[in-house]
Amino acid sequence: xxxxxxxxxxxxxxxxxxxxxxxxxxxxxxxxxxxxxxxxxxxxxxxxxxxxxxxxxxxxxxxxxxxxxxxxxxxxxxxxxxxxxxxxxxxxxxxxxxxxxxxxxxxxxxxxxxxxxxxxxxxxxxxxxxxxxxxxxxxxxxxxxxxxxxxxxxxxxxxxxxxxxxxxxxxxxxxxxxxxxxxxxxxxxxxxxxxxxxxxxxxxxxxxxxxxxxxxxxxxxxxxxxxxxxxxxxxxxxxxxxxxxxxxxxxxxxxxxxxxxxxxxxxxxxxxxxxxxxxxxxxxxxxxxxxxxxxxxxxxxxxxxxxxxxxxxxxxxxxxxxxxxxxxxxxxxxxxxxxxxxxxxxxxxxxxxx
Amino acid sequence: xxxxxxxxxxxxxxxxxxxxxxxxxxxxxxxxxxxxxxxxxxxxxxxxxxxxxxxxxxxxxxxxxxxxxxxxxxxxxxxxxxxxxxxxxxxxxxxxxxxxxxxxxxxxxxxxxxxxxxxxxxxxxxxxxxxxxxxxxxxxxxxxxxxxxxxxxxxxxxxxxxxxxxxxxxxxxxxxxxxxxxxxxxxxxxxxxxxxxxxxxxxxxxxxxxxxxxxxxxxxxxxxxxxxxxxxxxxxxxxxxxxxxxxxxxxxxxxxxxxxxxxxxxxxxxxxxxxxxxxxxxxxxxxxxxxxxxxxxxxxxxxxxxxxxxxxxxxxxxxxxxxxxxxxxxxxxxxxxxxxxxxxxxxxxxxxxx
Numbered sequence: 001x002x003x004x005x006x007x008x009x010x011x012x013x014x015x016x017x018x019x020x021x022x023x024x025x026x027x028x029x030x031x032x033x034x035x036x037x038x039x040x041x042x043x044x045x046x047x048x049x050x051x052x053x054x055x056x057x058x059x060x061x062x063x064x065x066x067x068x069x070x071x072x073x074x075x076x077x078x079x080x081x082x083x084x085x086x087x088x089x090x091x092x093x094x095x096x097x098x099x100x101x102x103x104x105x106x107x108x109x110x111x112x113x114x115x116x117x118x119x120x121x122x123x124x125x126x127x128x129x130x131x132x133x134x135x136x137x138x139x140x141x142x143x144x145x146x147x148x149x150x151x152x153x154x155x156x157x158x159x160x161x162x163x164x165x166x167x168x169x170x171x172x173x174x175x176x177x178x179x180x181x182x183x184x185x186x187x188x189x190x191x192x193x194x195x196x197x198x199x200x201x202x203x204x205x206x207x208x209x210x211x212x213x214x215x216x217x218x219x220x221x222x223x224x225x226x227x228x229x230x231x232x233x234x235x236x237x238x239x240x241x242x243x244x245x246x247x248x249x250x251x252x253x254x255x256x257x258x259x260x261x262x263x264x265x266x267x268x269x270x271x272x273x274x275x276x277x278x279x280x281x282x283x284x285x286x287x288x289x290x291x292x293x294x295x296x297x298x299x300x301x302x303x304x305x306x307x308x309x310x311x312x313x314x315x316x317x318x319x320x321x322x323x324x325x326x327x328x329x330x331x332x333x334x335x336x337x338x339x340x341x342x343x344x345x346x347x348x349x350x351x352x353x354x
Numbered sequence: 355x356x357x358x359x360x361x362x363x364x365x366x367x368x369x370x371x372x373x374x375x376x377x378x379x380x381x382x383x384x385x386x387x388x389x390x391x392x393x394x395x396x397x398x399x400x401x402x403x404x405x406x407x408x409x410x411x412x413x414x415x416x417x418x419x420x421x422x423x424x425x426x427x428x429x430x431x432x433x434x435x436x437x438x439x440x441x442x443x444x445x446x447x448x449x450x451x452x453x454x455x456x457x458x459x460x461x462x463x464x465x466x467x468x469x470x471x472x473x474x475x476x477x478x479x480x481x482x483x484x485x486x487x488x489x490x491x492x493x494x495x496x497x498x499x500x501x502x503x504x505x506x507x508x509x510x511x512x513x514x515x516x517x518x519x520x521x522x523x524x525x526x527x528x529x530x531x532x533x534x535x536x537x538x539x540x541x542x543x544x545x546x547x548x549x550x551x552x553x554x555x556x557x558x559x560x561x562x563x564x565x566x567x568x569x570x571x572x573x574x575x576x577x578x579x580x581x582x583x584x585x586x587x588x589x590x591x592x593x594x595x596x597x598x599x600x601x602x603x604x605x606x607x608x609x610x611x612x613x614x615x616x617x618x619x620x621x622x623x624x625x626x627x628x629x630x631x632x633x634x635x636x637x638x639x640x641x642x643x644x645x646x647x648x649x650x651x652x653x654x655x656x657x658x659x660x661x662x663x664x665x666x667x668x669x670x671x672x673x674x675x676x677x678x679x680x681x682x683x684x685x686x687x688x689x690x691x692x693x694x695x696x697x698x699x700x701x702x703x704x705x706x707x708x
Contacts, residue, residue, distance in 0.1 A: 003676075007582040008553055009541040014582040015672045022586060022674040024683050027658040028627045082664065082672050095560045096553075097581050153663030161662025170663070178668030187363040199362055199450075206449045227451050228361040228368040232376060273382045280667035301666060304381040308515025309507030309524070310436065312655060313634035314532030318369045318436050320376040322357075329378050 001084050002102030004176070012179050015082050015102055043079070044110045044166035052076040056107060057136060059129055072126065073133045074110040081106035082172060089146065089175055105141055105173040109133050109152075115166050118274075119154070120265035122167075128258035130169070134281070135254075137171055138247045142286045147173040149181055149285045157276025160303045177285050184282060188294055200295030203227075204238050213323050215330040216263060220256040223264050225323035225330070231305060232321035233272060235264060235330070237298040245289035246281050246296040261298065263335040268302060271333040275302040355438055356456030358530070366533050369436050369456055397433070398464045398520035406430040410461060411490060413483055426480065427487045428464040435460035436526060443500065443529055459495055459527040463487050463506075466521050472628075473510070473521050474619035482612035484523070488635070489608075491525055492601045496640045501527040503535055503639045511630025514657045531639050538636060542648055554649030557581075558592050567677050569684040570617060574610040577618050579677035579684070585659060586675035587626060589618060589684070591652040599643035600635050600650040615652070617689040622656060625687040629656040 003016045043051035046069035055067055056075045064070020077085070083104025091100045111119055111130045119127070134152050141150055154169040155161040177185075191199040207213055207224045215223040215235060226236050237260060239253065249257065268275060278301050284294040311317050357370045397405035400423035409421055410429045418424020431439070437458025445454045465473055465484045473481070488506050495504055508523040509515040531539075545553035561567055561578045569577040569589060580590050591614055593607065603611065622629060632655050638648040665671055 005582040007541075007580075008545065008557065010537050011541055012582070012584075013670050014584055015670060016583075016676050017672060017674045018676045021676055021679050023679065024587075024625050024627075027586065027629065027656075094581075095564070096556050097560075149668075151664065151667045153667050155662040159660070161660040172664055172668075174668065174670065178670050180667060180669035183364050183669075187361075187365060191362065202450050203362065206451075210449070226361075227448075228359040228366070229370075230366075230368055232381065233378075271378050273378075275381065278663035278666055280663050282667070302381075306513070306515040308509040309632035309634050310505065310526055312632055313505045313507050313534060313636070314503075314526075314528065315534035315537075316367050316369060316528065316532050318371060320371045322370050322372045322375055325375050325377065 001087065002082060004100045004102050006098035008096055008098075010179075013176055017082065017102075042115055042164065042166050044074075044108075044164065044168055045115050046071070046113045049074075052108075053079060057133065059133065069113070072113060073129050075133055075137055076108050076110070078106040078108050078170065083174065100175070103146055103175050105144075105147065105150075105171065107137060107171045109137070109169040109171065111167040111169060117167055118265075118269070119156070119167050120262060120269045122262065124255070124258050124262060127262050128255055131254055131258055131261075134169070134171070135247050135249070138283075141171075141173045142247075142289075144173070146175050147286060148177050149174045150283075151178070151181075151280065153278060153280040155278050157274075157303070160276035160278050162276075181282075181285065185284070185288075185294060192293070198242055198295050200238060200297065201242050204240055213327045215267065215327050216260065218256055218260055220253045221260045223260060225327040226299075227323060229319050229321075229323040229326065230317035231301050231303075231319060233268065233275070233302045233304065233326045233330070234319075234323070235268065235300045235326075237261060237264060237300075239296065242292065242295055244284040244292050244294040244296060246283045246298075247289065264300065264330075266335040266337075267330045267333045268300065270335070270337055271329050272302060272304070275304060277302045355441065356436060358454045358456050360452035362450055362452070364533075367530055371436065371456075396469055396518065396520050398428075398462075398518065398522055399469050400425070400467045403428075406462075407433060411487065413487065423467070425464075426467060427483050429487055429491055430462050430464070432460040432462050432524065437528065454529070457500055457529050459498075459501065459525070461491060461525045463491070463523040463525065464520065465523060469520050471521055472619075472623070473508070474616060474623045476521075476616065478609070478612050478616060481616050482609055485608055485612055485615075488523070488525070489601050489603070492637075495525075495527045496601075496643075498527070500529050501640060502531050503528045504637075505532070505535075505634065507632060507634040509632050511628075511657070514630035514632050516630075535636075535639065539638070539642075539648060546647070552596055552649050554592060554651065555596050558594055567681045569621065569681050570614065572610055572614055574607045575614045577614060579681040580653075581677060583673050583675075583677040583680065584671035585655050585657075585673055587622065587629070587656045587658065587680045587684070588673075588677070589622065589654045589680075591615060591618060591654075593650065596646065596649055598638040598646050598648040598650060600637045600652075601643065618654065618684075620689040620691075621684045621687045622654065624689070624691055625683050626656060626658070629658060631656045 005014050049067045058071040058074040060071045083102045083106055085105050087101050087103055089100045089103055138150050150173045152171045188199050204222055213225045222238050224236050281298050283296040359368050403421045412425040412428040414425045437456045437460055439459050441455050441457055443454045443457055492504050504527045506525045542553050567579045576592050578590050635652050637650040
């Protein structure tokens with residue numbers, strides 16, 4: 001069972017994976033564990049369903065069998081979960097330290113049966129189904145009173161922490177409200193207290209007025225390079241209408257979200273030659289996702305630079321590309337140029353492998 | 355002039371380096387900028403002093419000339435500073451956003467004239483002089499009322515953000531109290547308010563009692579793998595006596611600090627085969643560094659794993675090596691085995707290059 005331990009100074013929680021503990025030899029540069037897995041069979045490919053734990057849900061063609069081929073989106077438990085679904089928290093003090101069992105959920109959303117496909121080049125309908133799968137898993141896990149927060153994210157490329165190249169996202173549900181989330185909630189609350197408006201609604205308004213950090217806009221969403229971007233080409237997708245939870249999205253907006261997400265990923269792909277990235281969905285905690293005190297959004301962070309001692313010691317990021325310049329480049333990139341680049345997917349797919 | 359911009363939600367500041375802005379082509383994987391610099395002359399080597407801005411201070415042999423060879427520790431302004439030393443802050447609002455000039459200081463402490471030397475294998479006297487240089491620069495910059503915080507840190511290895519391999523540390527002075535620092539101060543304050551004791555003094559006491567996370571101990575310092583280590587083999591050097599500022603260290607403790615720092619770096623080097631790492635000195639802000647509300651220490655974070663979407667979205671780190679296991683391995687590593695490994699410095703030095 002993983003453990004949750006709390007830093008007695010900052011209050012931040014850490015997950016300690018004590019069962020599959022790594023020893024020094026696992027980190028040595030020449031150890032086999034750090035080499036590419038080569039052509040090992042992919043557990044996310046159709047036909048290899050038995051390599052994953054039994055599926056939680058899937059969108060399948062009629063007549064296909066659970067845990068067999070015939071699906072187009074498939075959700076499975078993570079084989080090496082950061083948090084385990086069974087058990088109680090058993091919150092305990094160890095002298096001055098706080099401890100609890102690592103209870104939660106860790107799932108993988110396999111986004112397509114096609115191993116070499118890039119999410120940026122999925123068709124809109126397929127990408128929308130990925131988003132519907134996110135929502136279905138969110139709403140199901142929300143019923144578990146032990147779970148306080150549900151994060152959905154995507155690691156793309158080895159540099160961004162992906163260990164398998166087959167397109168997939170992940171979901172982790174935590175028994176606590178994570179520090180980053182608490183910080184955003186508190187910031188939004190403070191702003192609302194002072195100005196009686198939503199900080200994200202104000203961002204949408206000011207960015208659309210100023211225009212220079214806007215990458216794209218459609219009926220329901222605006223895509224911006226945020227004013228205080230931490231990293232070059234950081235990009236946010238903000239819904240125009242105020243809603244605390246991404247799971248409350250109406251069907252029409254979901255279609256719009258899929259279109260704008262695909263376009264944005266293609267812009268980044270074309271502008272930066274298939275960069276590694278992480279995206280995360282920022283949404284309200286489970287028990288307050290209907291009270292309006294937050295404004296959900298998705299942030300994409302390309303991994304183009306390295307956060308080092310200065311960032312660690314201060315939390316201040318040094319961004320070498322002003323967001324106005326990033327937005328200018330992304331705006332000028334035609335996501336429909338993607339039709340051409342899409343023919344090169346196998347090349348991109350190779351680069352994106354692992 | 356760099357800019358400081360504040361995230362309107364989290365309140366975190368970001369440095370935007372607008373003058374040497376990087377464009378998409380700078381990040382493309384095949385652009386020359388991303389290739390190794392090969393055998394370009396090293397600006398930190400003796401004889402190449404003219405490649406850096408004029409030196410701020412140096413420990414020099416008698417008769418040697420400023421900005422010439424003959425030094426054993428040399429401090430220079432960073433040629434590409436994250437923050438600039440000239441000018442006023444000009445704090446400004448841009449609609450809902452907060453902005454100020456990127457005023458501060460960014461210096462490089464060149465730790466030895468020997469290009470291929472590893473800091474872990476510097477002799478104690480040399481390492482102590484590096485620490486005295488840290489202190490001298492801290493005390494000098496503290497006089498500037500614009501500067502609120504001074505961070506001293508070291509990036510070692512390309513993965514840890516080092517762009518030059520010649521041994522060096524960095525100092526950045528900021529015109530604001532950084533978020534990470536504010537969080538640690540607030541945590542220490544909260545703990546002291548509740549228990550009327552210093553959280554770090556309590557950590558020292560509990561760790562020495564329990565023993566299982568202790569790596570080493572001498573008269574003045576204890577080295578531990580912290581209870582809530584964020585990353586495998588995270589290691590803290592804690593002074594046993596309570597002091598808010600590392601700059602207030604008595605001479606006897608400085609000697610002890612140099613010995614224990616060198617030993618700890620050698621343990622990590624030997625145990626993990628020359629890992630990339632960042633170390634940072636956590637000390638109180640300039641204007642409260644004498645009031646006792648903090649307890650300075652040094653933290654070392656080997657870069658063995660990748661923080662990805664989950665860490666970004668939550669702030670919760672997943673650590674695959676429990677600190678009890680890390681401490682066991684580091685304790686079992688004889689830093690005097692370093693005498694043998696020191697003969698291999700050139701190999702390690704190659705690996706550590708850039």
